[in-house]
Amino acid sequence: MIQFKDRQDAGRQLARALREYSDGDSVIYALPRGGVVLGSEIANTLHIPLDLVITRKIGHPSNPEYAICAVSEDGELVCNEVEKAFVNKDWLKNAVAKEVKEAARRREVYLRGIKHIPATNITAIVVDDGVATGLTIKAALQSLRKEKPKKLMVAIPVAPHDTLNELRGSADEVVVLEDAKDYLGAVGAYYAYFPQVTDEEVIKLLTRL
Template sequence: MLFKDRTEAGKILGGRLREYQGRNALILALPRGGVPVAAAVATALNAELDVVITRKIGAPGNPELAIGAVTGDGTVLLNDSLVSSLGVEKDFIDLKVKQAESEIQEYIRRYRGERPVPKVAGRIVLIVDDGIATGYTVMAAAEAILRKGPEELVIAVPVAPRESVYELERTTGCQVVTVSRPASFVAVGQFYEDFKQVSDEEVRNALEDHSKYGRVEQKKND
C-alpha cells in the first residue's frame, strides 16, 4: 500500500483504532515523522496528543545503524547481539547514552514548552510513528511507558515489516496495530508518495494546534 503522505496514513490508521474513540486515550507520537500521523489519529479518536522522545544509538563509524535506543527517563535498550558482533566498547555506549539523554531533554523543552507532562498511569496509551524498520526506538519508548503503569499500551503505525511486528509483540507484550505489513520491506519511506522531513516547527505547531483545538467533543462535555 502506498500512502499519499503521513496525514493520510494517520487518518487510515485512526480508522483501525476506532475502539479507542472516546475512552480518554493518550496518543504519544515519536518525533518528528510520527507527529503528523499521530495528530490525525488523535483527531479521529478525540484523544490527547503528546510526544515520547527516544534517541537512537548508532554504531561506531555507521551512525545510521542502530545498536540501541535511549528514552527520556533513562531507559536504555541495546541490541546485545549486534553490540557483541561489532565489538562495541562500553565506554562508547556510555558516551552515546549521555549525549542522547542531553539531546532528549532539549527536544522535550523544544516541543512541549510549558505544557505539563500528561498522565499515563491508568490510561489507554497509543504510541504512534510513521512506520517501523528495526523497531528499537519504539521498543525503548514502550518499555519506558510500561513502567508508568498504563491501563493498556498499544503500538500503532501505518506500515511495518512482519518480523518487526512479531518481535515487538513478543518483547513488549503490547498489541501492534498496522495498516500494512509488507513481506518486502526496505525502508519506511518507500510506502509514502510524500515522505519529506518534518521540521521542529511543524512538530510544535501540530502539538499546539491539537492542544488548542483538538478533542472538540470532550471540551463540549466538560
C-alpha cells in the same frame, strides 16, 4: 508498493482502525518527528489527548547512520545485542547520556513546558510513521510500561513482518495497516510523499491541540 499518499493519509487510516478508542481514557504518544504528523491526525479525529514519547537512536561508533541502540528520555535502553557486544562500554555510556540530554532538550523545544501525561491506568497508544528495526519504538514501549498503563498499544502504518512479531512481545496490542512480509527496505518506500518533518512543523502541530 505505495500504500499511503503522505503521513496525513496514514494517520487518517490509522484513526479509522482505532475508532473504538475515541473519546475514552486513551492518549496518543507520538514519536517525533514523523510520528507527530500521524499522531495529530489520530488525536484530532478521536478527540483524545496527544503527548510525545521521545527516543533517540545511537549509531555505531564507526558508522553513525547504522543504529545499534535506542534510548528513551528517561534512560530506557534497547540495543542490538550482537552489535552492542563489540562496542566500548564507556563509549556507549557517554553516547546514552548525550542522547538522553538531547531528548530532554527536544521535549522542552516541542512542548515548551507542557507536562507529560502519565500513562498510568489508561490506554497508551504509541504512534510512529513506520518501523524498520523497531529499536526506537521498543525503547518508547519500555519507558511507558514503567508508568503502568491499563493497556499499551502500538499503532503504525507499516513494519517488516519479523519486527511486528517482536513488537507483539512488547505491547499488549499492535495495530498495523501493512504487515510487510517482503519489506521494501525503507519506510518511505510505502509513501508517495515522505519529506523530512522539521522541528517547526512539530511545534505547529502541537500548538493546534
